[in-house]
Amino acid sequence: MWAEITVSAAKVAVIAGTVLTLVAVMEWVERRGAAFIQDRLGPNRVGPFGLFQPIVDAVKLLFKEDLTPANVSRGLYLLAPMISVSVALLTFIVIPFGAGKDVTVFGVPLGGVEVAPDLGVGVLFLLAIGSLGVYGIVLAGWSSNNKYSLLGGLRSSAQLISYELSMTLAVLGVLLATGSLRLDDVVARQGGQFWFGVVPQWNVVPQIVGCIVFVVAVFAETNRLPFDLAEAETELVAGYHVEYSSMKFAAFLMSEYMNMVTASALIVTLFFGGWTFPGMSRFSGWPLLALSLVAFGIKLAFFLWLFVWVRWSLPRFRYDQLMRLGWKGLLPLATLNLVWVGVAMAMGWIR
Amino acid sequence: MMGTAVFYLVAVVGVVSAIAAVSHKNPVVNVLSLVVTLFCIAVSYALLGAEFLAAAQILVYAGAILVLFLFVVMLLGAPEEPPAGERRPFQRAAGLALAGITAAGGVAVLAGIRAAGPAGAAQGTADALGRLLTGPYLFAFEFISVLLLAAMVGALMLVKRKH
Amino acid sequence: MIAQYIPVVLAFAFAALVAVAMVGLTAFLGRGRLGRSRTRDTFESGMPLLDSSRKRVSVRFFVVAMVFIVFDVEVAFLFPWAVSARGLLAEGNSTVLLDGLVFLVLLAVGYAYLWREGAFDWSRRGNES
Amino acid sequence: MTVPISHFVTFAAVLFAIGAAGVLLRRSGISILLGIELMLNAANLALVAFGRQHGQLDAQVFVFFVMAVAAAEVAVGLALLVAIFRKQRSIDVDRLNVMRW
Numbered sequence: 001m002w003a004e005i006t007v008s009a010a011k012v013a014v015i016a017g018t019v020l021t022l023v024a025v026m027e028w029v030e031r032r033g034a035a036f037i038q039d040r041l042g043p044n045r046v047g048p049f050g051l052f053q054p055i056v057d058a059v060k061l062l063f064k065e066d067l068t069p070a071n072v073s074r075g076l077y078l079l080a081p082m083i084s085v086s087v088a089l090l091t092f093i094v095i096p097f098g099a100g101k102d103v104t105v106f107g108v109p110l111g112g113v114e115v116a117p118d119l120g121v122g123v124l125f126l127l128a129i130g131s132l133g134v135y136g137i138v139l140a141g142w143s144s145n146n147k148y149s150l151l152g153g154l155r156s157s158a159q160l161i162s163y164e165l166s167m168t169l170a171v172l173g174v175l176l177a178t179g180s181l182r183l184d185d186v187v188a189r190q191g192g193q194f195w196f197g198v199v200p201q202w203n204v205v206p207q208i209v210g211c212i213v214f215v216v217a218v219f220a221e222t223n224r225l226p227f228d229l230a231e232a233e234t235e236l237v238a239g240y241h242v243e244y245s246s247m248k249f250a251a252f253l254m255s256e257y258m259n260m261v262t263a264s265a266l267i268v269t270l271f272f273g274g275w276t277f278p279g280m281s282r283f284s285g286w287p288l289l290a291l292s293l294v295a296f297g298i299k300l301a302f303f304l305w306l307f308v309w310v311r312w313s314l315p316r317f318r319y320d321q322l323m324r325l326g327w328k329g330l331l332p333l334a335t336l337n338l339v340w341v342g343v344a345m346a347m348g349w350i351r
Numbered sequence: 352m353m354g355t356a357v358f359y360l361v362a363v364v365g366v367v368s369a370i371a372a373v374s375h376k377n378p379v380v381n382v383l384s385l386v387v388t389l390f391c392i393a394v395s396y397a398l399l400g401a402e403f404l405a406a407a408q409i410l411v412y413a414g415a416i417l418v419l420f421l422f423v424v425m426l427l428g429a430p431e432e433p434p435a436g437e438r439r440p441f442q443r444a445a446g447l448a449l450a451g452i453t454a455a456g457g458v459a460v461l462a463g464i465r466a467a468g469p470a471g472a473a474q475g476t477a478d479a480l481g482r483l484l485t486g487p488y489l490f491a492f493e494f495i496s497v498l499l500l501a502a503m504v505g506a507l508m509l510v511k512r513k514h
Numbered sequence: 515m516i517a518q519y520i521p522v523v524l525a526f527a528f529a530a531l532v533a534v535a536m537v538g539l540t541a542f543l544g545r546g547r548l549g550r551s552r553t554r555d556t557f558e559s560g561m562p563l564l565d566s567s568r569k570r571v572s573v574r575f576f577v578v579a580m581v582f583i584v585f586d587v588e589v590a591f592l593f594p595w596a597v598s599a600r601g602l603l604a605e606g607n608s609t610v611l612l613d614g615l616v617f618l619v620l621l622a623v624g625y626a627y628l629w630r631e632g633a634f635d636w637s638r639r640g641n642e643s
Numbered sequence: 644m645t646v647p648i649s650h651f652v653t654f655a656a657v658l659f660a661i662g663a664a665g666v667l668l669r670r671s672g673i674s675i676l677l678g679i680e681l682m683l684n685a686a687n688l689a690l691v692a693f694g695r696q697h698g699q700l701d702a703q704v705f706v707f708f709v710m711a712v713a714a715a716e717v718a719v720g721l722a723l724l725v726a727i728f729r730k731q732r733s734i735d736v737d738r739l740n741v742m743r744w
Contacts, residue, residue, distance in 0.1 A: 008521040012528050066544035071556050076379065082533035089529035093521060116521035120476055121406040124593060125522070128406045131414025135386070138421055142379065146556050150571070154425065158575050161418060161582040168589050172596050179600025181477050181593070243556065247540030251533070320636035323578070327634035331585075331625070335618060338592075342611045345603060354516045357523070358646045362654045369658050369681055373665025378673050385677050388658070392684050395651060397519060399695045401703050407590050411710050415583040416680070416717050422579045423721045424673060427728050428570040446667030453663045457656025475703045481598025483704045484591070485613050492613070495591060495711045496620035502715030503584045503624055506722035507631055510573055510580075576725060580718045587714045591707070 003108045011115050012093070019092060023257040024054035026304060033308040064246035069144070072243065076143035081244065081251035084136030088255035090129045092262045094122055096184050098275045099292035102285055112184065113275075113293065122181035126266070127168055130221075133259075134160050137240050140252070144243035152239025155319060159220055159227065162326040167217035169334035173210040173341045174203050174270045177350050183269050191276030200278065204271040206350055210337035211271040213330050218263035220326065223256060224307055226314040227322060264303035265296075272299055358398055365391030378424045385420075386413050401475035577633055588621050651692035659685035672724045672734040676717065683713050 028043070028051060035042025043050035068074060098113035111117035119125055134157045141153015178186045186203075193201045204211045220227040241252045268274060277295035280288060317325070344350045365388050372384035389412045396405035484492045595614050602610040628634060658681060665678030687706045694702025728734050 004517070005520055005524070008524050012521065012524050016525075016528060016532075062540055062543050064540070064544050066541045069556055073377075073379075076383075078537055082537055085533045085536060086526075086529040089532055090525055093525045115525055116518070118518040119522060120402045120474075120518060124403070124406040124410070124477070128409040128414060131410055132386075134414070134418050135383070135421075138418070138425075139379075139383075142425060144556075150425070154422075154571055154575050157418065157422075158578045161415070161586075162578060164414075165582065165585050165589060168586075169592075172589070172592055175593070176596040176599055179597060181597055246544050247536050251536050323634060323636040327581075328629070335622070339615065339618060342599075342614060345600070346608075346611045353520070353523075355646050358650070362650070365654065366657055366661070369661045372681065373661055373669065373674065373678050378671065381674055381677055385681065388681065389684060392658075392688050395654065395688055396691055398516070398646065399651065399691050401691050401695075401706075402518075403594065404691065404703050404706055407593070407707065407710065411583075411587055411590050411714065412680075412684070415579075415586040416714055419576070419579040419583050419717060419721060420673065420677065422575050423724060425571055426573060426576050426725065427673075427734065443668060446664065449667055450660050450664035454656060454660035457659060458653070460652075460656075475700055477594045477597040478601065479598075479700055480703060480707065481594030481596075482602065483700055484594050484707075485598065485602065485607075485610050488704050488708075489613060491708060492591065492595075493616055493620065495708060496588060496617050496624075498715055499584045499587060499711060500620065500624040500627075502718045503581065504627060506580050506718040507577065507628070507633060509719070509722035509726045510576060511631075573725060576721070580722065583714050583718060587711045591711070 003106060007105055007108045007110065008115070011110075011113075015092070015097065015113070015115055016089060019089075019258055019261050020254075022261050022304075023254055024058070026257050026260065026308075027054045027057065029304070030308050030311070033305070034312050037309070037312040058250070061247050061250045066247075067245050069146075069243050071145040073143040073145070076139050077243075078248075080136050080140035080143060081248045081255075082136075083139065084133065084255040085251045085258075087129055087133040087136065088258035088262070091126045091259070092265060094119055094125050094183055095262065095265045095269055096187055096274060097265070097293065097296055098289050099280075100289040103289055113289065114184070117184060120181070123171060123175070123183055123186075123266075123270075124181050126262075127164075127171065131164060133255075136252075136255070140244065141240040144240070146243050148242050149240050152242070156223060156240055159223075159322060159326070162323060163217045163220035163227075163330070166213050166326065166330035166334045167221060169331070169338055170210040170214035170217065171270065173207050173334070173337045176338065176341050177203065177207070177345065183274070187269060187274030187276060190273040191280065200273055200276075202271060202273045206344060207271065207337055207341060209333055209340070211267075213334045213337065214270065215267060216325075217330060217334075218267065219307070219310065220322070222259045222263050222307075224260065225311040226317050228316060260304065260307050261300075264300050264307065267303050268296065268299040354398055357394065361391040361394045365395075379421070382417055382420045382424060386417050389413050389417070396475075403475050403477040403480055574636065581628060581633055584624070585621070588617070592617065648692050648696045652689050655685045655689040655692065658682075658688070670735050670737050672727070672736055675736060676720050676724070679720075680713065680717070683709060 031053070032042040032050065043053040046052040046056050068077065093115035096112050096114040096117070100110045100112045103110045116125075121128075137160070138153050138157040141149045141151075141156070144150070174186060175181060178189050180186070190200070190202050195201060195205065199205060241249055244252065275292035275296040277291065280291065280295075283291060341350065368384040368387035368391070372381050372388055375381050375384065389408060393405040393408040393413075396402075396408060592614065595610075595617070599610050599614065662678045662681030662685060665681065666675050669675055669678065687709055690702045690706050690709075694700065724734055727739065731738060
């Protein structure tokens with residue numbers, strides 16, 4: 001009992017610590033990447049290639065004057081960033097980052113590099129908790145008692161709930177093909193086998209439409225450009241977090257980056273085979289675990305870079321365009337994908 | 352024993368936030384307190400072995416229905432409770448009495464079932480529920496779609512501005 | 515089976531800890547210099563605050579949220595179906611996919627109605643409050 | 644699990660009574676709808692608890708249907724409130740005593 005709890009706690013600490021480190025790295029990648037795309041240098045003073053910039057930023061934000069504006073609803077104003085961070089920290093506990101079903105630590109089965117491998121509701125936990133993220137935004141907007149904040153918060157929450165449907169429907173396509181809510185099973189079904197001997201049996205091949213819908217929807221869910229209507233500096237100054245400063249502001253920023261990591265990991269897991277890699281049947285135990293982490297890391301890095309790449313390449317949507325894309329474009333496409341998976345299963349094309 | 356501790360914690364938090372949900376003056380606080388209560392109920396579902404229902408509770412109730420409530424509160428500019436002017440005192444007393452009777456009735460019912468303990472251990476997994484939904488409850492499953500369609504049409508007609 | 519929730523409880527505790535730590539640390543480390551009234555004003559692009567910011571907002575947000583909860587419930591009903599369909603198909607229940615299809619068609623009827631009524635057209639006149 | 648089923652049902656009964664008190668005592672339409680939601684959820688919890696007692700899953704399917712019905716109820720109920728607010732500039736249910744306007 002206590003051994004299991006210790007292993008679980010260690011997994012929470014290690015995985016959450018890794019994600020939080022990734023957040024810092026991503027902040028650096030984002031700024032250097034932006035500079036690279038815009039043909040300038042970016043942060044390059046602190047440490048080699050400016051690598052320590054995120055640390056300096058964090059320290060600066062920690063020591064900033066802790067302002068609470070005069071007219072806010074104090075309790076809700078403090079609660080909002082806490083909700084955002086908590087939700088972001090909870091969503092990745094069901095994602096399998098690596099193999100390790102056959103590995104034991106101090107006699108306790110590790111159960112994979114995943115915080116909650118036995119959770120029966122699997123990806124549904126992620127979707128359910130993720131849907132609570134709306135509260136952080138809408139409360140930040142409302143409690144700030146600022147017109148920009150209110151509009152930004154409402155816009156953003158309407159955007160989140162609009163794209164949540166398409167995202168969930170795209171996930172349903174994968175679940176229908178898998179027959180399980182657990183992401184472990186989703187990964188297991190995609191690994192090891194090949195079509196025509198070369199194409200790995202990733203879900204992206206039969207469900208390319210679902211994959212595209214999902215990627216677009218998570219871009220909107222993470223409030224990233226081209227969907228960062230909530231911030232829209234040119235019209236709403238900074239949207240729902242305009243009244244936030246110091247670490248409270250950083251909380252929103254960090255949850256955005258954590259959501260980005262979770263979203264990328266989810267894309268990899270659902271559509272790109274998760275931690276599986278060619279030739280993995282030759283390994284087992286710790287070597288398999290290490291190699292699977294590398295494989296996952298490479299795939300994850302690609303999608304994280306995609307987030308940065310898209311951000312500095314595409315202009316922002318107008319709000320009516322955003323709503324039109326979500327409701328009239330993605331939603332029918334996601335439904336069609338679901339129907340297609342059903343038909344393919346009935347015909348025996350997907351086994 | 353961990354489950355026991357969690358249940359009593361959740362029960363206390365749930366009741367306290369439920370009281371806040373119906374009694375606080377600020378409607379935003381009302382809605383948020385109800386979110387907490389519904390979350391506590393979801394944990395109770397999980398403890399009762401209804402894991403899918405627990406997730407669905409958070410997804411549907413906390414993640415959707417109460418967001419709509421919050422939007423309406425903001426849509427109406429967070430209206431405060433109107434001052435208790437015209438309402439007669441006996442109405443308030445009658446309301447409290449009715450609530451009391453309800454509680455007493457609940458407890459009275461409880462006295463009858465106290466003897467039995469946890470019997471079956473049927474797990475409410477998504478798979479098990481899906482088999483019931485597409486089996487004996489197929490008609491209701493399809494009909495839910497019609498019900499929601501009707502609700503959607505009705506609600507849209509109500510809020511539409513006529514020109 | 516309760517054991518499956520141990521990591522979840524731990525994760526909740528950890529998330530709450532981090533959230534409180536972030537807000538608490540900045541309150542602790544960033545003390546001092548508080549109370550200069552101008553810096554605590556609501557930001558309105560440098561203008562002095564003219565009126566309350568708790569405005570009533572457009573009813574279109576309500577329409578979006580309303581449509582969302584209806585579809586969200588329908589999607590929630592699709593989860594058990596999707597998860598059990600594969601197993602049922604393997605057991606020889608050939609109509610299970612048809613059940614889901616009928617459900618989706620009924621959903622599509624509602625969707626078509628909303629489209630025609632302009633519930634998805636953000637900028638169309640007649641929808642706003 | 645060592646918590647007796649009756650404790651779950653007690654929890655449900657208390658929540659139901661609180662919800663009922665909210666519906667009966669509050670005058671703002673939003674609070675009344677919130678109270679109804681609370682009552683529905685309390686009933687759901689009792690249903691799940693009893694279903695557990697009998698080792699059956701049918702109760703959980705019922706609860707699932709109740710959730711859908713609650714969603715429909717909320718959508719229409721809140722739409723009504725919005726419509727009423729437009730006419731009356733108030734959501735005080737005590738002032739809803741005209742048959743037409």
